[in-house]
Amino acid sequence: MNEEIKEFRISVLLFMQRALLDAVTPGLRGVSVGIGLKKITALFIYEATPTLDELELISFSETQIVADFDESVSISFDIKVIPASKDRIISIGNEWVYLRHERTPNL
Template identity: 40%
Template sequence: MTSSDLSSYVRLSLQRALLGNVTPNIRAVVVELKNKNISLLFYFDGEPNDDDEELVSVVETEVIADFDEDFVIEAIATRLDYPQPIKNTNGMLVFLRNE
């Protein structure tokens, strides 16, 4: 699989996993891909609670199911209150809340 194909596959996998799992307090979801390391970055408006952490875990599990076991996939929930800008330095923006 080429780098471009892998990038597209990662984005589609995450978008599928997000279906029905986006809550109003999620400001953005960014995916970073470095070789076979995939980071899913969730930016929440307010402190992520237990339900938010569970939702992030569900999305992470669905993405993990789409890849071979030699991929390392991690999900990180971060508080980033509005109007602070979304940090999208090294990743691909997969979801952005209308603000």
């Protein structure tokens, strides 16, 4: 990994953590981020359909990330609903920036 990509990755991870401050609600199971050359994708995983307040928090987080980078960086935030009874999934190459603790069932 070259230095420019490494520095971009570190910036994205730190800015995402800052954007999530005061945006994590009880229904949020996890947030993953994909980082490419001049591209950021974030996936917010909820256990149920997000409320209007939660959608506003996501929008505010996205606005903060957009403000951190110039317009040459493509940024997209998506939402996926995965009930707590199902495993959380992450795309290959993505990284977790937030992951809620969930008790594993006794086997």
